[in-house]
Amino acid sequence: MPKRVDHEQRRNAIIEALWRIAGTSGLEGVSLSQIATEAGVSKGLVQHYFRNKDEMLVHATGRLRERVGERIAHGLAGLPAARTSRTALRAFLAALLPTDDGSRTESLVANAFLIRALKDPAIADRFRDGNTQLRHAVVGLVSAAQAEGDLSADLDPARETDILLALVAGLGDALLLGHHTETSALAVLDHQLDRLAPG
C-alpha cells in the first residue's frame, strides 16, 4: 500500500506546517497559501487534502491529542520498571508542562485553538474528549496511588484530579510567559503532590 502511506505522509506534512505556523505566530490570519508555502507544496495540493481551513484545524487538533498522548507515554516509559503509581502520576502531569520545543509548540497550538473551540463545535468536541481522557487517566493514577498507600486514602480522586489538571494548565501558561521556569513549575507541582501524601 505505498500510495496510501504517501497520502498520509503528505497530509501529515501539511498539518505539521500548520503546526509550525500556529506555534510561532498563532492562527492569526493564517491562509492556505501560507500553509502550502511552509509545507513546500502547492496550494492546490493543500486543497486536495483539506476542503478548507476549518477542516485542517480539526485535523490539527486530532494531531495535538496524538502528540500529547505520545509525550505522556514517553514520560511514563522513562520511569524504572518498579515505578509506583505516585511516580507515574508525577511523570504524567509533568509531561503536560511545556518544557521543551515540542511541548512548548503543543501548548501554543492548544492556546491558539482555545478561542476557536468556543465557536467551532467540532473543535470543542475534540477538546472535551481529550479532557475526559486526561481526567480518566489521572483519576486512575490517583486512585492507584491511594491503594498503594502513597496518597492519602481520604482524598476524593476526582476532586484532586480537577485541582492537579487545572494547576498544570495554569503552570503551563506561566511557563510559556516566563513567569515560571521548568524547575520552579515542577517544584510547585511537587509541593501540591507532597501535600496529598498520607499525614
Add this chain to the structure above:
Amino acid sequence: MPKRVDHEQRRNAIIEALWRIAGTSGLEGVSLSQIATEAGVSKGLVQHYFRNKDEMLVHATGRLRERVGERIAHGLAGLPAARTSRTALRAFLAALLPTDDGSRTESLVANAFLIRALKDPAIADRFRDGNTQLRHAVVGLVSAAQAEGDLSADLDPARETDILLALVAGLGDALLLGHHTETSALAVLDHQLDRLAPG
C-alpha cells in the same frame, strides 16, 4: 478640558471595539478597518489615535489590567465590612474566574494576547508587571490570613500563591471550554483553600 476628555473617550471607544472583536473571534486577522467599523469611526480616525495595530494592542493590554483590577476591587467591595483576609483572598481569586460576560471577555482577550506576548516584548512586559502585581496582592492576603489564624502558619505564602494563581488560571480555561461550571470551579478553589486552614 473638554477636548482632552473627548480624545480619551474616542481612544477608549476604539479599544473597546478591538476588545469586542478579540472576545468573539480572537485577534486573528483583525484589521484596522474592521476595528474602525466596529467602533463606528473612520479608519483615518483610528490611525490618528494609534500608529498601528501593535500600538493598539499594547493599549488594549493596559485596559485588560485596568478591567481585571476593577473586577477584583468590585469583588472585595461586595464583602461585609468585617471581612477576614481569608474571605478577601477567596473573593480576589474568584474575581479572576470568567463567570460572566465581562470576565469571560477578559479571559478570552488575555488568551488571544498570550501568543503575541511571546513575540512582542512590550506586551510581555505588561503581562509580567500584571503577574507581579497579582502575586504581590495574593501573597499579602495569604500572609494576613495566616496572621489572623485562618490559614496555617506553616505555609510558605509565595509557594501557596503560585499554586492558587496557577489553579485559578487553569480553572479559567476549563470554564471557558465548558469543562467546569462556575459552581464546580468555585468548589475546586474552595477545596484547595480549605486545605490551607490550620490542621
